[in-house]
Amino acid sequence: MEVRQLNTLIRAAQFQSFSKAAESLGYSQSAVTVQIKALEEELGVRLFDRMGKRVILTAQGQCFLEYANSILDTIHNARRALSEDAELEGCLHIGTLESLCFFRLPGLMHQFRVEHPKVSLRVTTGSPEELIEKMERGQVDLICILDEPRYSNSWHKCNEIPEEVVFAASPDIDLGHPGPYRVAELLDKPFFLTERNANYRRTFDRFLASRQIELTPSLEISDTSFIIKMLERSSGISLLPRFAVAEPASRGDLRILEVSDFRLTMYRQMFYHKDKCCTREMDAFIQLASGPDLPLL
Structure with missing residues (x-):
């Protein structure tokens, strides 16, 4: 055998x-x-x-x-x-969302590289469904997604961290008063949204449907960073994770809107398949990502 x-x-x-x-x-x-x-x-x-x-x-x-x-x-x-005391020098393949990769992963990856410089890192991006399929097929070691809580008897869930999703707008947008606003007050403005059926977009669409509201976005694209650039350069509104818009909002390049009748929390979650042996490289990454000093993933 x-x-x-x-x-x-x-x-x-x-x-x-x-x-x-x-x-x-x-x-x-x-x-x-x-x-x-x-x-x-x-x-x-x-x-x-x-x-x-x-x-x-x-x-x-x-x-x-x-x-x-x-x-x-x-x-x-x-x-x-x-080999507990041996320096890590294997490979680690992580699957994650584009937004997490761009806004959350760099700091974590930098710290991991500082602590384990010989580990070969690879990152693949995709939708939650695409990443889950890759995990099920053994094509990635770990996946990090932003979504409603996900569960399966086939997966080990390493962490689940709440992330607020907010309405962000161009800094000079005219909404008639300083807020807070109701969603209905925003709908006459151009909306730049992620593609239909993508995690938080899906939840927003369900909210609109429950109120029999139809919204045709001016722009639909999966690239969160592109949406932010559009908001900075033209008058519009989007629904994005707070971590993605916090820095441009602090510079005054974006405005985060307070909306009273729609609040949304998604969850950053990390998984690996139960049939996948947790390597030392995987364990080191999980421990770093879950630690109190680096609440990045």
Whole structure:
């Protein structure tokens, strides 16, 4: 019995597909089939039922999966104990949103690089759904998203930190009075919004729909930094995380509006898949991101 066979078993059970398991591990499909067959012959039981293109764990396979996870955890902990004092020098692949990458991640990444200069870092951006899919497929180590609270029995949630989402406007916008405002008072102004169905935009659309209000944005784009530039240079309103607009607002380049009838909190959340061994590099990043001195992610 080999460690690679156990990894292959876990990945095949996760995807319910030998071909997808092979893709995620960098193997050919035939290699996955050979490894699983060898494992079944050694154990003397059938681990998977083949149902068309899907493979489903048998009762014996489900039982053995628990042992496989336990064995790999024990091996990982043993390696970790032996190398606890060694300098980190592995790889770390993080998936995150564009807004978090641009406004939150640089300070955290800088500090991580100072503490662990030999670690090779890679960052991939995408929507929450895209990042979750990458995590499920084993294509990233950790994901950091901004969304309503997410849960799954397949994930380890490392943290959940509230983030206020606010209305931001051009500094010279004329709204008739200094506020606070109601949403209805803002709707005759140009709105620059993130794309439909994107986390906080989705919640705002639900709010408008509940009041039978239709809003056609003047601009829709996923790039938060572009929206901020548009607000700074032309009269308009947007709905953005406070962390993204706090600095330009402090300079007077943007104005944060107080709105009485719509308040929104999203949550920065960090996850990794339960079938993913938490490497020392991952653990160091999680500890840094969750520490009181660097509340960045």
